[in-house]
Amino acid sequence: MSLLGCIADDYTGGADVAAALRRGGLRTALLFGRPETAVDLTDCDAVVVALKTRTAPATTAIAETLQVRSWMAGRGADRVYFKYCSTFDSTPQGNIGVVADGLLDADGSRLTVVCPSTPDQGRTVHNGHLFVGDVPLSESPMRDHPLTPMTDSDLVRVLGAQTPHRVGLVGLPVVRRGADAVRSELAAMRHRGVRYAVTDALTEEDLRTVARAATGLTTLTGAAGLAHALAGTLGAEASAKARDTPEIPAGPALVLAGSCSRTTLEQVDRAREHLPAHRLDLRAVPDPERLHELADDWLREHGDGGPLLVYSSARPEERTSDSASYERILAALARSAVQLGYRRLVVAGGETSGAVVNALGVTAVAVTGEADRGVPWCVHDGDPPVALLLKSGNFGRPDLLTRAAQGRS
CATH class of the missing domain: 3.40.980.20 (Four-carbon acid sugar kinase, nucleotide binding domain)
Incomplete structure (x- = not known):
């Protein structure tokens, strides 16, 4: 398989998605900040670069993300995954939408999926609304976040305020019909000029369906849940090596x-x-x-x-x-x-x-x-x-x- 490149918008998010890819069977390197040219990725199936761009000025977030995307492309990563938090937290102006626009513009993509659902953390998307446990995002403790308060659970509306491009929804009935149905819906949305397809997902199986339908996309966006599902679609021939772990140093x-x-x-x-x-x-x-x-x-x-x-x-x-x-x-x-x-x-x-x-x-x-x-x-x-x-x-x-x-x- 070719190298999968993943760009996270903060450091804990980088650790989260690196763990998900490793759990999915991919040998994964985790780097912090814009990487040095000399990093050896020979034995890696995936590389995660964690940036601090979630609350950075939009121009900074876009520039740093695209520099990392270029670095990854130079090392054979023909697919990039933009990882944001499963609570989709950002400011009203960005940076999820503006960074995703930059990535899609850079590789000429016309459409991508938007999938923050991570059921094992209690984050699910239904009718385009993000839920934390049993409550909408806007009624969860995230409404009081000191940096990125989330007061709207409607992802189509939230993302629509961050990008000039069209945002649509792949609803749960389509997802439950399988990968072919999702793939057909994505093609129809692309034809209608939709750039961002928010995807409903309540279960791990829903995520696997979305991942199988999206394997042809060169830029994907989501949280760790979709990344884990994607790792499963890419093959786990390196799974044994991915689970070889270094020892944690002794000490307090x-x-x-x-x-x-x-x-x-x-x-x-x-x-x-x-x-x-x-x-x-x-x-x-x-x-x-x-x-x-x-x-x-x-x-x-x-x-x-x-x-x-x-x-x-x-x-x-x-x-x-x-x-x-x-x-x-x-x-x-x-x-x-x-x-x-x-x-x-x-x-x-x-x-x-x-x-x-x-x-x-x-x-x-x-x-x-x-x-x-x-x-x-x-x-x-x-x-x-x-x-x-x-x-x-x-x-x-x-x-x-x-x-x-x-x-x-």
Whole structure:
């Protein structure tokens, strides 16, 4: 098979989709940021490049994505998968639509699918509306997201506001008739001038149907659910090698939580019951430099080899608008922790994960086993080696942070 290229719009999303491709039997490399020319992809079936473009200015998001697309094409990737979150979160102006437009314009594609459905995470699409569990996206905790609040669950309408091109729907009755029916509907939509086909999907089988129907497309878009289904259609001749995993380095663990999602807040509350914890709160200490100093002192005082938790995660009424300061402090603490001998970093939140990865200078990792679905351990073979667990805010069971910090499955 030819190389599959995947571009994710944030770092936790990159880890999520890399895990899905690996689980589907593809030997997968995960890179952070625009890659270096010298990256060796000889033994890879898929390469995921994770960018920080979800909330970047649109021109920056488009330019960085197209540079990575060009880099992938130069390494034999004749198909690209644009991965966004299963909650489709973005600003009202983008960047999902504008980045997808850039990708389709670059390769001359007239149509692609739009499929954020990921049933194993409780994300499904029905009648074009995105559901989180049993409630529409607009009624879920995502309506209160501090950076990308989602107040509309109608994907046709949401995407239609981000692109000048037509957006249509492949409804569930068509999907349930099979891949040939979906393929015919996509052809009819292309003929009518529709560029984006939002696809209903409630089950893994629905995703496999969409994936089989879309194999002829050179640009696809979706979340990790469709990527996993796509991996199955591409053949799993490398499945045994894909499951060969590097060992997670021995050493203590530090949890760094910046996400304010309801899921992460519950995980932080659970972790505080078991781990020494330090909270970052700019309301109590308004000077970010002083807040960092106090946290760094606490880390060094408690750095006796046991797992620790540092968090800025807060409920809506407790938040401040200065999320960037929290990210800088958590990233700086990650550097301090590695210097102190910590070898496992558990990071909650997409923006926080991006800040930590960049602060550590990590550009490539080996994706290994998942602590929870979509949350893999990633091993950086540096000096010293470090294992990173990069968790999207909404992912994981309530005890995930505790289990990961304590080295339990």
